[in-house]
Amino acid sequence: MSAATIITLPDQSTARVPKLNFVTKENGLLSWLLTGDHKRIATLYLISITFFFFIGGALAGMIRLELLTPQSDLMATDTYNKVFTMHGVIMIFFFLVPSVPATLGNFLIPIMIGAKDLALPKINLLSWYLYIVAGCMALYTMASGGVDTGWTFTTPLSTHYLNTHVIATGLAIFVAGFSSIFTGLNFIVTIHKMRCPGMTWFRLPLFVWSNYAASVLMVLGTPVLAITLVLIVLERTVGIGVFDPAKGGDPILFQHLFWFYSHPAVYIMILPGMGVVSEVISTFSRKRVFGYTAVAFSSVAIAVFGFFVWAHHMFIMGISNYSMLVFSLLTMLVAVPSAIKIFNWTFTLYKGSITFETPMLYAFGFMGLFTIGGLTGVFLGTSGTDIHFTETYFIVAHFHFVMVGGMLMAFLSGIHFWWPKWTGRMYPEKISQLAAVVTFIGFNFTFFPQFILGMLGMPRRYAAYPPEFQVLNVFSTAGATILGVGYLLPILYLTWSLKYGEIAGSNPWQATGLEWQIQSPPLTENFVEIPIMDHEAYDYEWLENQNLANQHKQGVASV
């Protein structure tokens, strides 16, 4: 790795974090709990989702520990069922869905489009409170005995056969769903109506495009999940329902309704991450994103196609061969816009001046792991191979490659990339590069063996397994330990950097986005004056001219 870097920091002996910014504007707990400022709400979200990430992570650790040996010895099989269910519920609904949109998206979208705030600040705050209420409900179910349906709530298992806290968990997800609906709604309205003068749709940073696409999915998909959960709750309380075959209901109907949300939901989770990667790749290769329009529209295409592929989760559930054929084909089609993104990022790198700061390392991790995760998704979208792989560890590995290898890498990339903007201070570069590499290695150790386990036929969701699978499971558990270290490190050094990090100045990466042209941390109103966008996105020449002009101005001033 060369020593080349693009980091440009102000003179540390004289530089100060601006006295007046969104953090110092007002003091006291209430000024945070009643705030309408999108940056403060993003901060609240960041703290809360980190909390839930570590709960979900602890549960994952327990799963891996149990699977170290072929017998079920650490916990009873019933407990194991609850642990993997709560791991899924917390990671999906309380970490992955809100991860990038509610934190980075909340913080950045208004600034990137040149607005003072999101369109509906009170709704934004309400969405955080709903998230917290839902989170407390989920914690309550965990503390009072948990739920063991799997995060998919498969009927009639969830309506008929189990006596765990299905109702409470269902309601928790119902409330969390509204939090996500309000976030998505707010983003769409903001992006449509609050753009500054000159900010046309095709001058928007790609981060905004991908969050827009994810918001469309949130707004259209989540209500369907909500009504599905309401029907499950009614079915359990009244004892009648449309899902229980014993009473004449249709469990396949549940699958249709559930996956109508939950397949688009994986695009809700991954699209904002793709937006982060677009920003990072462009900044650290000093080039406009290759094929900007294609990348922008590929986000929209993923959102649109994403709504017509849900039945590929149901190939073994008795849908007709014709539906299988159609949904298989449509699933292949989603691979096209995803590939467009990967190819365009690669072409952005081509002949760019690449440097390897931490966000870029994470972004590279994303590109590699997401490609593997995406391509194995094609295996699963093909009905023939899917019937072999479904309900094995292959699917677990595929999902985690996309979500952990893809989304979590992108999330960490974005957190490091915008950390200087958010806090006004740099994170320590060397140790964070180490953390990125540790995460990558640990991740591959954890999840690559699971592809092989799945190929060999190890089923998912069991506490015990035949002894011949043990070697690969030991690999996986060892990898999870390394991965855990990779996730703990950022928590430690990012907290450290809040006080001791170097002063970042307004534009440490020499990036072009509007957010980098204002002070860090930003003012409560973001801009002293509403900006006028007079150049394309990722226009590094414009930035250079701007810098020259500023130097000239300073020169004149000092003379």
Added chain:
Amino acid sequence: MSETTTAEGVLAEGHHAHPPYQRHHFESVEQQFDTTNFAMWLFLLTEVMFFGGLFTAYLLMRNWYYPAFVVASHQLNIFWGTANTGVLIASSFTMAMSVWSAEMRKKSLLIFFLCTTFVLGLAFLGIKTIEYSEKWEKHHIPGLNWSDNTFRNPQSDPEVYKEYHDAPLSPDMAAKAELYFFLYFAMTGMHALHMIIGIAILGFMIFRARAAAYTTGHVTFVENFGLYWHFVDIVWIFLFPLLYLISRR
């Protein structure tokens, strides 16, 4: 400052002055109105998807258990159903008039129309209560107070029988009538819940309208609530034929 001395109504017309109801992060009142209005439409879109799940379940079950759904729907009271449709359409009219009064800045007219909408909303819920209690008497409440006697032996309910002459259902099919009533209560219940929320907001609006909150040029809230009210009305316009009418002949 002039802002404290000038009447609010004059300020709204002013070019550079910011009326007190303009939130700080908007550039103009027009932008604020456009934005919240667009947000309301998007929210209604999520509501469409929400009710869409229920409609899907209803259509599927109706296709599977057609005979049970036909006989069960004959049990609904078409008189009260029609009356309620009329009440709701009338309330939509008074709601539209409320928006108009707010725009025309006629305070007492606005209060009058809001109150009428409020009363009509309550009337709808009252009629719904009559219908629900009729279901209770006939043991048509799934899970709580249920008997499929009327469907296995239609002649036991002479009033309905003399109109439709339904043939008795097999015990298997008669049991499916419970599914019909489950969906009936889920759909009309979800609709009634939206009505209750709407009526609560209406009460709040009447209170605020008396303090002249909507008649000084700031009609956004009334207009957006109007959209919500009409949406809830439209949901009923779909529910009424699906549940009451399409199995009549």
